[in-house]
Amino acid sequence: MRKNSLWLPLAGFLVYVFLYAPLLIVVAFSFNDSRLNSQWVGFTLEWYRVLLHHEAMLQAAGNSLLIALVASAVSTVLGTMAGFAMYRFRLRVLPLLVLAPIAIPEILTGVSLLLFFVLLGMTLGMVSIILSHIAFCLGFVAIVVRSRLAGMDESLTEAARDLGATPWCAFRRVTLPLIMPGVVAGALMAFTLSIDDFVITFFTAGVGASTLPLQIYTMVKTSVTPEVNAISSLLMLLTLVLILVASKLSPSALRSGA
Amino acid sequence: MALLEIRGVSRRFGDFLAVDDVSLSIEAGEFFCLLGPSGCGKTTLLRMVAGFDAPDGGAILLDGRDVAGIPPEKRDVHTVFQSYALFPHMTVAQNIAFPLTMAGVGAEASRRRVEEALDGVSLGGMSGRYPSELSGGQRQRVAVARALVDRPKLLLLDEPLAALDAKLKERMQLELITLQKEVGITFVYVTHDQQEALALSHRIAVMNRGRVEQMDEPSRLYGSPRNRFVADFIGTCNLLEGEVAAHSRDALELRLDGIGTVRSSPVEGQVERLVPGVRGVLALRPEKVAISREAPLPGHNRTTGKVFDFLYLGDVTIYVVELDSGVRVEAMLPNSAPGRAKFFEAGDSVHVGWLPEAGVFLTD
Amino acid sequence: MSAAWRASLQRFLITGPPLVYLLLFFGIPTLIMVLASLRLPGEFGGLAPLWETGPSGTELNLSLESYGRFFSDSLYAWLFFKSFLYALVTAVACLLLAYPLALLIARSPGKRRDLLVLLVILPFWSNFLIRVYAWMIILGPESVLTRTLNALLAGLGIAPVELLFTPFAVLVGLVYVHLPFMVLPLFANLEKHDPALLDAAQDLGAGAWSRFWRVTFPLSLPGVYAGTALVFIPAFGIFAIPDLLGGTQGIMIGNVIKQQFLDTRDWPFGSVLSMVLTVGALALAGLAALFGRRTRV
Numbered sequence: 001m002r003k004n005s006l007w008l009p010l011a012g013f014l015v016y017v018f019l020y021a022p023l024l025i026v027v028a029f030s031f032n033d034s035r036l037n038s039q040w041v042g043f044t045l046e047w048y049r050v051l052l053h054h055e056a057m058l059q060a061a062g063n064s065l066l067i068a069l070v071a072s073a074v075s076t077v078l079g080t081m082a083g084f085a086m087y088r089f090r091l092r093v094l095p096l097l098v099l100a101p102i103a104i105p106e107i108l109t110g111v112s113l114l115l116f117f118v119l120l121g122m123t124l125g126m127v128s129i130i131l132s133h134i135a136f137c138l139g140f141v142a143i144v145v146r147s148r149l150a151g152m153d154e155s156l157t158e159a160a161r162d163l164g165a166t167p168w169c170a171f172r173r174v175t176l177p178l179i180m181p182g183v184v185a186g187a188l189m190a191f192t193l194s195i196d197d198f199v200i201t202f203f204t205a206g207v208g209a210s211t212l213p214l215q216i217y218t219m220v221k222t223s224v225t226p227e228v229n230a231i232s233s234l235l236m237l238l239t240l241v242l243i244l245v246a247s248k249l250s251p252s253a254l255r256s257g258a
Numbered sequence: 259m260a261l262l263e264i265r266g267v268s269r270r271f272g273d274f275l276a277v278d279d280v281s282l283s284i285e286a287g288e289f290f291c292l293l294g295p296s297g298c299g300k301t302t303l304l305r306m307v308a309g310f311d312a313p314d315g316g317a318i319l320l321d322g323r324d325v326a327g328i329p330p331e332k333r334d335v336h337t338v339f340q341s342y343a344l345f346p347h348m349t350v351a352q353n354i355a356f357p358l359t360m361a362g363v364g365a366e367a368s369r370r371r372v373e374e375a376l377d378g379v380s381l382g383g384m385s386g387r388y389p390s391e392l393s394g395g396q397r398q399r400v401a402v403a404r405a406l407v408d409r410p411k412l413l414l415l416d417e418p419l420a421a422l423d424a425k426l427k428e429r430m431q432l433e434l435i436t437l438q439k440e441v442g443i444t445f446v447y448v449t450h451d452q453q454e455a456l457a458l459s460h461r462i463a464v465m466n467r468g469r470v471e472q473m474d475e476p477s478r479l480y481g482s483p484r485n486r487f488v489a490d491f492i493g494t495c496n497l498l499e500g501e502v503a504a505h506s507r508d509a510l511e512l513r514l515d516g517i518g519t520v521r522s523s524p525v526e527g528q529v530e531r532l533v534p535g536v537r538g539v540l541a542l543r544p545e546k547v548a549i550s551r552e553a554p555l556p557g558h559n560r561t562t563g564k565v566f567d568f569l570y571l572g573d574v575t576i577y578v579v580e581l582d583s584g585v586r587v588e589a590m591l592p593n594s595a596p597g598r599a600k601f602f603e604a605g606d607s608v609h610v611g612w613l614p615e616a617g618v619f620l621t622d
Numbered sequence: 623m624s625a626a627w628r629a630s631l632q633r634f635l636i637t638g639p640p641l642v643y644l645l646l647f648f649g650i651p652t653l654i655m656v657l658a659s660l661r662l663p664g665e666f667g668g669l670a671p672l673w674e675t676g677p678s679g680t681e682l683n684l685s686l687e688s689y690g691r692f693f694s695d696s697l698y699a700w701l702f703f704k705s706f707l708y709a710l711v712t713a714v715a716c717l718l719l720a721y722p723l724a725l726l727i728a729r730s731p732g733k734r735r736d737l738l739v740l741l742v743i744l745p746f747w748s749n750f751l752i753r754v755y756a757w758m759i760i761l762g763p764e765s766v767l768t769r770t771l772n773a774l775l776a777g778l779g780i781a782p783v784e785l786l787f788t789p790f791a792v793l794v795g796l797v798y799v800h801l802p803f804m805v806l807p808l809f810a811n812l813e814k815h816d817p818a819l820l821d822a823a824q825d826l827g828a829g830a831w832s833r834f835w836r837v838t839f840p841l842s843l844p845g846v847y848a849g850t851a852l853v854f855i856p857a858f859g860i861f862a863i864p865d866l867l868g869g870t871q872g873i874m875i876g877n878v879i880k881q882q883f884l885d886t887r888d889w890p891f892g893s894v895l896s897m898v899l900t901v902g903a904l905a906l907a908g909l910a911a912l913f914g915r916r917t918r919v
Binding site for chain 3: 005011018019020037078079081085089097101104107132192198199220221232243
């Protein structure tokens with residue numbers, strides 16, 4: 001019988017502290033009655049109130065939401081198709097195109113899309129952001145869907161065909177319901193990735209449109225103000241809700257995607 | 259006309275010839291077994307009949323009609339999968355109703371037939387359960403009920419009992435036999451378990467390396483294996499190396515290595531081929547070998563040796579006898595005599611004997 | 623309609639749309655970048671025309687000039703090397719922090735294990751900039767950490783130090799942001815280890831130390847390689863972290879790429895730097911895959 005040594009839980013606990021302390025500090029300072037992020041002065045909701053009247057921030061939040069909704073919807077459809085195709089057929093090009101944007105540093109996708117849109121003569125803005133977000137979210141959805149399919153008993157689809165279902169019917173009645181948790185988890189993941197994306201948006205946004213991360217970047221870069229703490233805390237709350245929904249649906253899909 | 263006819267079917271995966279020019283014909287109402295070790299091509303053959311795979315050569319005829327190009331859903335054939343492939347998101351009733359729904363059977367009629375099917379496999383009252391809430395045996399029954407509910411012409415079963423424990427397996431075998439008699443549907447059953455094949459089927463095709471080695475009734479397959487592979491694969495068999503000493507229409511004399519000259523049954527129609535000097539093996543079932551302290555009755559082939567080891571199996575005991583030449587022979591003796599659980603000890607000197615008609619001489 | 627024809631139609635309909643989308647919005651942009659790296663910068667930034675009509679007729683305006691510039695100026699090689707070092711230190715630090723955590727999670731009972739994994743993923747899903755921003759607060763000149771540290775240093779007679787806008791801050795940010803990428807593959811590997819192996823090792827006389835170094839660690843190497851690749855590659859090309867935490871000393875190659883595209887507007891040279899980064903990243907990914915394959919158990 002091995003003794004459970006204490007150092008492993010201790011080391012693990014310290015790493016969790018390292019992971020969470022910074023985020024908790026941001027949340028704490030969002031309620032701090034001081035313009036400086038250095039010392040606890042007193043409780044206030046002032047920064048959340050300021051946020052409600054911050055026109056540029058609200059505009060950016062609206063943009064982010066719209067972009068994330070459209071990008072996650074389209075990338076879920078295309079990503080599910082790609083995941084299914086990669087699982088079912090022996091393909092060479094598609095898996096490469098699906099995995100490459102995930103594998104290489106984001107900045108490369110960002111600058112190449114910038115070149116592409118400018119050379120096409122497109123005005124950078126909402127449309128270019130959405131098109132770019134779809135391109136990188138698609139792969140994540142595809143991976144989640146494919147891993148869900150790979151975990152499925154292949155003979156289920158065959159059984160459906162064997163019992164009289166056409167290929168389409170077998171997909172709709174058997175395959176799709178079974179991979180649905182994966183599809184939904186993929187959609188939530190795409191939504192979160194899109195609403196959080198900074199690097200690719202940074203290059204494809206131009207001056208036409210701003211998103212929440214871009215807005216936060218500008219604020220952080222110029223002068224740190226407590227409104228950033230407030231919007232950060234709200235965003236964390238939003239992702240927390242999304243992640244909990246997703247983990248209820250498909251814990252394994254989340255794990256494979258991250 | 260045969261219900262299912264397989265004519266010279268081959269299937270190749272890259273360099274690997276999974277099914278090699280197989281021809282079979284299966285009659286309506288038959289319980290037919292495809293038996294062979296894993297990788298022998300039996301499952302590939304089954305999948306081609308179901309329509310999940312297409313032959314590279316040859317033809318598959320169902321009811322006299324070539325089924326090439328007909329997708330699985332259009333074939334009047336259903337499969338019971340090894341994993342059962344019960345849809346996990348549907349209840350037992352929804353699973354069984356699936357083929358009826360696909361065929362456009364109305365809700366009321368469908369409900370009635372599902373109930374009948376459930377009663378038929380004694381699962382009445384389970385209709386609302388999900389597959390994950392069933393035991394292994396129950397899942398197996400649902401899979402069979404689902405595949406039989408719309409009365410296909412042919413039912414394919416791919417090792418359906420492989421996942422069950424020994425006791426349950428035996429009970430399900432009896433159930434399958436009864437069920438097949440009741441519904442009268444042709445069963446094609448794939449298994450690697452020779453006992454299961456012998457117990458279940460009317461006829462068995464023994465496959466090896468993509469080819470059919472022998473196709474026969476269970477008793478003939480066991481009693482007169484056509485070659486070394488079949489003799490060895492079905493049951494246990496002593497394979498005694500040797501050569502033909504003399505061969506005529508009435509008698510075959512063999513010279514076995516380490517044993518000497520013995521008499522055997524002549525091989526019908528092979529007198530010209532099995533001339534003196536041709537080598538082969540004498541296949542001799544352990545239960546046909548007698549061992550005794552006294553010399554065996556006249557008419558037996560005889561030799562002597564020492565008991566090397568024995569395996570006590572309850573109903574029978576298997577003795578391994580080492581002959582004076584070092585060749586080992588297995589003999590199986592029933593323990594039916596009261597109080598006589600064991601006849602011999604290791605090291606005992608014994609006489610070994612068998613009747614000339616007990617063995618078969620095989621050259622392949 | 624034959625079955626084969628129907629099957630290929632089906633395949634085309636499923637594979638086609640995502641394939642076309644990715645070709646259009648990933649494949650072609652990448653090719654454009656390859657091409658752009660061979661072109662000349664335009665007079666007012668961007669790219670010079672691809673075709674130029676001169677006295678000798680129309681000619682294709684391609685050159686290796688930007689590559690020449692890259693290889694002749696050691697500043698850029700140095701930047702790549704520096705980025706490489708940052709990424710390497712990040713990967714090693716992540717490994718040291720992640721291993722005990724992954725081991726702890728892998729050896730926890732089922733329900734708690736799922737919770738612990740979720741706790742690793744959660745911060746990863748909060749906005750990237752927020753996670754970097756949090757360190758701007760913690761390492762800021764007026765923060766509790768900086769003041770405490772400087773008070774301690776003063777006690778030892780050492781001059782006060784800055785934490786923010788230093789290479790140290792960049793490394794802390796890199797480690798913080800990439801840590802989950804190391805924990806998850808390590809955990810996925812360690813989780814699969816058969817506990818009986820450790821019992822067997824102990825039974826055969828191995829102490830805790832040898833059990834770890836002779837059984838657990840060698841078996842976890844595929845996870846180590848996967849995690850290292852997952853941390854190293856994105857860390858190599860990152861630009862937001864040095865941009866926010868690094869100040870002028872903490873610049874990495876990503877910052878220069880951004881600068882070439884958005885500020886200097888020398889697109890060909892920016893493309894050259896991107897190409898070198900791409901090749902580097904792919905080579906490392908390939909290397910990781912190779913190692914991972916060789917040690918597969």
